[in-house]
Amino acid sequence: MLEKYNKRDPLYQYRGKTCLNCRLPLEKSDHFCPNCGQKNSTKKLNFSDFFIQLFSGLFNYDSRFQRTVRVMLFNPGKISKDYVNGKRVRYANPFQFYLSASIIFFLVAGLSDNFEGVNFEDQNKAVDDGITKIQQDSLMQARLKEIPALQKNNIEVDSIINKVA
Numbered sequence: 001m002l003e004k005y006n007k008r009d010p011l012y013q014y015r016g017k018t019c020l021n022c023r024l025p026l027e028k029s030d031h032f033c034p035n036c037g038q039k040n041s042t043k044k045l046n047f048s049d050f051f052i053q054l055f056s057g058l059f060n061y062d063s064r065f066q067r068t069v070r071v072m073l074f075n076p077g078k079i080s081k082d083y084v085n086g087k088r089v090r091y092a093n094p095f096q097f098y099l100s101a102s103i104i105f106f107l108v109a110g111l112s113d114n115f116e117g118v119n120f121e122d123q124n125k126a127v128d129d130g131i132t133k134i135q136q137d138s139l140m141q142a143r144l145k146e147i148p149a150l151q152k153n154n155i156e157v158d159s160i161i162n163k164v165a
Contacts, residue, residue, distance in 0.1 A: 016042045054100055065100060068092040 018025055019033040019040070026033060030040050068091045071078050079091055092100070 015040050054103065064090065064092040065097065068097055 015028050016026060019036060019038055021038040022033060022036045024033055024035045026040055032039055068079065
């Protein structure tokens, strides 16, 4: 009965006779290597396999990606401490997490109709207004220095500056 089930398994044709990791001889019925735990498969990975693994990892109830995001948002230092202490299995692989988060971001950004990026017009206007104010202040200071009577008494200069400003 076990032999019939394995032959119906779509990945049965990709089972190897030796483990690709530790070279232990395997049976065709072995799903995983009993020595190192690696999956018994000689199937070459392609681009669609990456997306299948990405979405299955995101939507599984016991997802390391979701746990990593939650801990990063609410307790960011915990992941670093756990990683240094050797507790790495409960969180997503850092490279895989970065790649997955980048793909999700760019998919959402590309599919969003109203994604226009950062609006720099308001920021440019504020900077221009600030520069204009600085130029006006420096021009006023230069004009006040040209008046000889005002150079003698700084109190009068301050009161004139306060009236103009």
